[in-house]
Amino acid sequence: MKNLSGKVAVITGGNSGIGLGIARSLAAEGCNLLLVGMDEEKAQRAAADLAATGIKALGISCDVTKRDAVEAMADFAYDAFGTVDILVNNAGVGYGGQVFEIGEQDWDWVMDVNVKGVFQCCAVFVPRFLERGTEAHIVNMGSEQCFGLSDPQFGSMIAYNTSKHALLGFSDALRRDVAPKGMIVSLICPGPVATEIWNAERGRTAEYGDRNPVADGAGDAVAEMGMDPDLVGKITVAGMKDDDFYIITHDYIRGMIQDRYDEAYAAMDKTDRWLKEFG
Numbered sequence: 001m002k003n004l005s006g007k008v009a010v011i012t013g014g015n016s017g018i019g020l021g022i023a024r025s026l027a028a029e030g031c032n033l034l035l036v037g038m039d040e041e042k043a044q045r046a047a048a049d050l051a052a053t054g055i056k057a058l059g060i061s062c063d064v065t066k067r068d069a070v071e072a073m074a075d076f077a078y079d080a081f082g083t084v085d086i087l088v089n090n091a092g093v094g095y096g097g098q099v100f101e102i103g104e105q106d107w108d109w110v111m112d113v114n115v116k117g118v119f120q121c122c123a124v125f126v127p128r129f130l131e132r133g134t135e136a137h138i139v140n141m142g143s144e145q146c147f148g149l150s151d152p153q154f155g156s157m158i159a160y161n162t163s164k165h166a167l168l169g170f171s172d173a174l175r176r177d178v179a180p181k182g183m184i185v186s187l188i189c190p191g192p193v194a195t196e197i198w199n200a201e202r203g204r205t206a207e208y209g210d211r212n213p214v215a216d217g218a219g220d221a222v223a224e225m226g227m228d229p230d231l232v233g234k235i236t237v238a239g240m241k242d243d244d245f246y247i248i249t250h251d252y253i254r255g256m257i258q259d260r261y262d263e264a265y266a267a268m269d270k271t272d273r274w275l276k277e278f279g
C-alpha cells in the first residue's frame, strides 16, 4: 500500500511502546487510527495526542483473547471510520522462565495474548475485508524470536519464544491463503526495543491467576539497550509501503537467520545417508 493517506488502521497494543511508535509513523503518513489496548484511558490519551496532528484517531479497550470483545471492537471501528484498511496485530506480553519454572497459567496467558489474540483479530477482520473486497494489509508483530533465541543475557523465555515462532508459521500460512484475494501480510521482527514489555503483568487478567515467581532477566537490559520504538515504527511503515512480508529492524538478526538455516540444512546430509541405509 504505497499511499497510506486517508487509510484506516486498527492497531492492537497501539497505546504503548512499539504499537504507539507504529501509530506515530502511520499518523505522519495521514493514516486514521484506532488504538486498542487493555487500558482504555491510556488508549484515548494517546489517540488524542495523535488527533492533534490532524488525523482522526480514537482509543478503545479490548482484550484480544476474547472473540466477543474483538467483534465489538471491529464493529466500533467500522461504525466510527466507515472502513478498515490495515490491521496491526501488535498486542503482546513478555514472560521469562524455563519449562520447569513457569506455571500452566503463565503459559496459557502468553499463548493466548501473543498467538490466539492474533488469530482472533484475523478471524474477525479477514471476513470483513473479504466481504467489502477492499485492499487490506495485515501486519503481525513477531520478533527476532521468530528465527531463533534471543541473547542469553536476557535469560530463558520458553513460552515467549514459542509464541513468536508460532507467529512466523501463522503469518506465512495466512499470507498464502489471503494473497489470492489481494491482501498483503507482513511480519515485523524486532530485536530488543525499549518498551514496557517486561512489565506486561499490568495487563494480566484474573483468569490467569497469580504470576509464578520466575526471575525475568530481560526487563532492565531491554529498557537500557533496546531500540527506540519510534524507529521501529518508521521501519515498519517503510516495509508496509513496499508490501514486504518480513520487516526486520535490527541488523544482527541476519546471523540468527543464517545459523537456523545452516543447522537445518546440514542435518539433511544425515537424511541422505539414512535414506541410502534404510530406504
Ligand SMILES: NC(=O)c1ccc[n+]([C@@H]2O[C@H](COP(=O)([O-])OP(=O)(O)OC[C@H]3O[C@@H](n4cnc5c(N)ncnc54)[C@H](O)[C@@H]3O)[C@@H](O)[C@H]2O)c1
Pocket (backbone or CB within 6 Å): 012, 013, 014, 015, 016, 017, 018, 019, 036, 037, 038, 039, 062, 063, 064, 065, 090, 091, 092, 093, 094, 113, 117, 141, 142, 143, 144, 189, 190, 191, 192, 193, 194, 195, 196, 197, 198, 199, 200, 203, 222, 226
Ligand atoms: N520490546 C521488545 O523488545 C520487543 C521485541 C520484539 C517484539 N516485541 C513485540 O512487540 C509487541 C508490543 O510490545 P511492546 O514491546 O511495545 O510492549 P508494551 O508492553 O509497551 O505494549 C504491549 C501492548 O499490548 C497490549 N496488550 C497486552 N495484553 C493485551 C490483551 N490481552 N488484549 C489487548 N491488548 C493487550 C498492552 O495494553 C500494550 O498496549 C509485542 O507483541 C511484543 O512481543 C517487543
